[in-house]
Amino acid sequence: MKVVCTSGVFSRRSAAGVAAAGLVLTLTACGTNSGSGGKVEGIGLVSAVDLTICTQLPYKPFVYKDGGKVVGFDADLLSLLAKDLGVEPKFLSIEWSQITSGGAFAAKKCDIGTGAMTITEERKRAIRISDPYMDATQVLFVKKSSGYRSLADLTGKKVGVQSGTTGQKYANSQAKKYGFTTVVFEDLALLTNNVKSGRVDAGINDNGVLYNFTKNNPDTAVVDEFRTGEQYGFGADRKGANGAKLLAKLNAVLAKAKSDGDYDRLYKKWFGVDRGE
Missing domain, CATH: 3.40.190.10 (Periplasmic binding protein-like II)
Structure with a gap:
């Protein structure tokens, strides 16, 4: 998959100073610098070589660290998207409110947000959300x-x-x-x-x-x-067309996974039962 690198500006903040103004880095280089933004199939990514995924760890079995690697049901589903785009999944653990408010996307910290996120009207006003991929309560x-x-x-x-x-x-x-x-x-x-x-x-x-x-x-x-009738979705930037393009690709990947058996395989792997049991 061809990756076209572009220059970009984003704000990088330390974990100790999330609320404070961060150091602004201007990125113009391309190549091995994974901090350089890029485009894949016309979709702008925070990194030229990664699908950058924001979450709040741990939320087992959806996203959590096993050794030095982030694993889980959500992690595996988004790895299918990364594979389809020809890039690597890269996880960033941040405050949950930064994802659901859209702040993480506005600051160009990540491309996708995850963590068994319930789809709500309030969240849909702040971010774009994928098609539902799982029911919950x-x-x-x-x-x-x-x-x-x-x-x-x-x-x-x-x-x-x-x-x-x-x-x-x-x-x-x-x-x-x-x-x-x-x-x-x-x-x-x-x-x-x-x-x-x-x-x-x-x-x-x-x-x-x-x-x-x-x-x-x-x-x-x-x-x-309590039978609250919830459904999970993945989040992306609401502003502009880029988030819509990324989620359209993700929705297609999820639909394919459900039709070819990958989704059921991953469901059994992480929950220990067949879907629907």
Whole structure:
């Protein structure tokens, strides 16, 4: 696949200074510098040799680090897109709100955003979102010995949620009705570890990640599902035509994966069951 290199300007920020103004680098070189922007099949990419993917790690089994490599269901699906474009997938872990607000795309940090992202009207106003690729719902997660089985059991208790997620939104909508207090954590690992340690009494998040967590942590359990009717999509820049072109390519790759069996193979690989079970 021929890659045409172009010059570009973008802002690079350290993890310690996300909110602060970053060092601006002007890129004009082409070739081995993976920071140089480029075009593949008329689609502009942040890097001439990579598909740059923003996410917030960890969100197992969708995206997480195994050794020095980012793996997971979402990672594998986007690797199919990278292969189709003739480039390599490159993952960047950033704050989730930077992806869902569109800030990461406006700053030219990445081409695609992922992390089991629920499609919502609010997010569609901020970013472009691909066709749905998976259904999901919210669930209640507890220590198995707690005795809690529903939100009705959590009056006066603390329920952990992940910042910027639909789980946080759902928990907030139920807090007054059931009399619990929400406690916000920046990522999934902090949420699950605080439930395990008993610092919070329960947690609410997506079914895929929490069922996965309980498999390796038998002292925890998913005790209720809320049937929120969610679907996941991948995000891209909303401004201009480039994000639309990239997602059109991605939608075609996803459709092909579902028709040729790749999607079902990856689903079984990461969730341990056939799709639809």
